[in-house]
Amino acid sequence: MNIRILAGTVVMAAAVTLSVSGIAFADRDDDDRGIFKRTATVPAVTSKLYAAECGSCHFAYQPGWLPARSWKKMMGTLDQHFGENAELGQQSGDAITRYLVAESADVRPNRKSRKILRSIGPDETPLRISTLRYMLNKHDEIPKRFIEGNPKVGSRANCAACHSEASNGYFNEHGVNIPGHGPWED
Amino acid sequence: MKTVTIILLCMAALPVSASEAVIAQMQSSYRAEGTTGFSAERGESLWRQTQTQQTSGKPVSCTTCHSGNLRDAGSHIRTGKRIEPMAFSMAGADRLNDPEKIEKWFLRNCKWTLGRECTAQEKGDFLSYFLSR
Numbered sequence: 001m002n003i004r005i006l007a008g009t010v011v012m013a014a015a016v017t018l019s020v021s022g023i024a025f026a027d028r029d030d031d032d033r034g035i036f037k038r039t040a041t042v043p044a045v046t047s048k049l050y051a052a053e054c055g056s057c058h059f060a061y062q063p064g065w066l067p068a069r070s071w072k073k074m075m076g077t078l079d080q081h082f083g084e085n086a087e088l089g090q091q092s093g094d095a096i097t098r099y100l101v102a103e104s105a106d107v108r109p110n111r112k113s114r115k116i117l118r119s120i121g122p123d124e125t126p127l128r129i130s131t132l133r134y135m136l137n138k139h140d141e142i143p144k145r146f147i148e149g150n151p152k153v154g155s156r157a158n159c160a161a162c163h164s165e166a167s168n169g170y171f172n173e174h175g176v177n178i179p180g181h182g183p184w185e186d
Numbered sequence: 187m188k189t190v191t192i193i194l195l196c197m198a199a200l201p202v203s204a205s206e207a208v209i210a211q212m213q214s215s216y217r218a219e220g221t222t223g224f225s226a227e228r229g230e231s232l233w234r235q236t237q238t239q240q241t242s243g244k245p246v247s248c249t250t251c252h253s254g255n256l257r258d259a260g261s262h263i264r265t266g267k268r269i270e271p272m273a274f275s276m277a278g279a280d281r282l283n284d285p286e287k288i289e290k291w292f293l294r295n296c297k298w299t300l301g302r303e304c305t306a307q308e309k310g311d312f313l314s315y316f317l318s319r
Contacts (some may be wrong), residue, residue: 058265083241084264085294089286154266 040169041112047099053092057084059159062169063103064113065129071100073125082128130156142184152179205274205283209313212285216306224307229315232308240301248299256319273319282316 042064045051051060063071075097078086088096105113119134126132139147139156147153152161159166162184165175176184213224233248251269252260257276260269270281282288292312296304304312 057262057267079297080241082264085298087290087294087297089290158265 039111041171042110042169043103043108044167044169046103047096049092050096050099053088053096054086057086058157059166061129061159063100064105064108064110064169065116065132066104066126067106067117067120068101068104069125070127071104072097074127075100128157142178146178146181146184150178150180205277205279205281206317208283208285208288209274209317212288213310213313216310219306221305221307221310224310224314226311226314226318229308229311229313233312233315237300239299246299248295250299256316272316274317275319277316288313 042062045055045060045062054060066074074081075093078088078093101107105117116132116134119132119137120126129135135156147156147162154161159171162176162178163171164177165171173184178184216224233252234254236245236247238244239246246263249260251263252272256273257271259271261267262269271277274282292304292309296302296308
């Protein structure tokens with residue numbers, strides 16, 4: 001009897017230790033889930049139409065970076081799109097809106113998207129991904145000369161300039177290569 | 187064997203003639219809207235004409251993003267993304283061959299640059315200008 005209790009305690013202790021160490025690994029860098037599995041920060045773009053229409057002018061930001069209400073507002077104001085006219089035909093526009101909403105941060109569950117959402121107030125409908133509070137916090141240690149003052153980067157909106165696997169949805173710092181400066185480790 | 191060769195030659199020639207046909211078809215539909223002949227020179231002069239952009243107050247022209255030479259690649263004024271050359275002689279098989287895409291960019295870029303949509307005459311002139319280079 002005593003032996004069974006002892007054995008049970010050992011098993012429980014082992015289980016608790018393992019799960020705690022799992023959490024520790026996961027929290028070391030929130031883009032790395034443990035040491036065995038590499039997960040995309042946000043799910044990669046799957047719509048060819050979106051990639052072609054929106055990606056012809058700028059990085060095709062994954063839908064998981066913004067909540068559905070932001071994408072709806074964005075797609076409703078394409079004729080004044082950050083100072084550009086990006087009007088689309090009704091059919092393409094509707095199809096892209098459907099895709100963005102279905103994959104948006106508050107519709108498709110994703111660890112990173114939940115963090116992004118927590119940085120957005122319930123009464124806010126942000127359009128600029130590069131100035132989300134989450135994004136500002138993530139880049140607060142990077143000197144301005146690496147981004148704004150770097151002609152090969154220019155802005156945080158130019159994700160793929162430094163994040164070598166951005167188009168696959170990977171944004172963790174190990175994939176960072178700042179043009180003219182090299183990798184970034186903090 | 188001869189037939190096969192001819193078919194192969196035709197297939198190799200297809201992409202170029204396809205976009206040429208698309209442009210010809212677009213110009214003929216502009217003609218149906220009551221335009222006269224099209225002129226590459228007129229196209230070029232509007233292409234290079236500097237306008238004051240209504241929204242920003244800045245001087246802009248088509249060359250702001252497309253570069254001063256149709257045979258060169260341009261780059262998006264804001265995002266820096268590469269814009270393939272507009273000259274027909276430089277266009278790959280996947281360029282200037284989709285009427286919807288061409289109309290979409292005429293609509294967006296005429297509004298951005300000129301603050302209004304382009305007329306059928308102006309669009310036809312632009313196409314002639316692309317064809318001439």
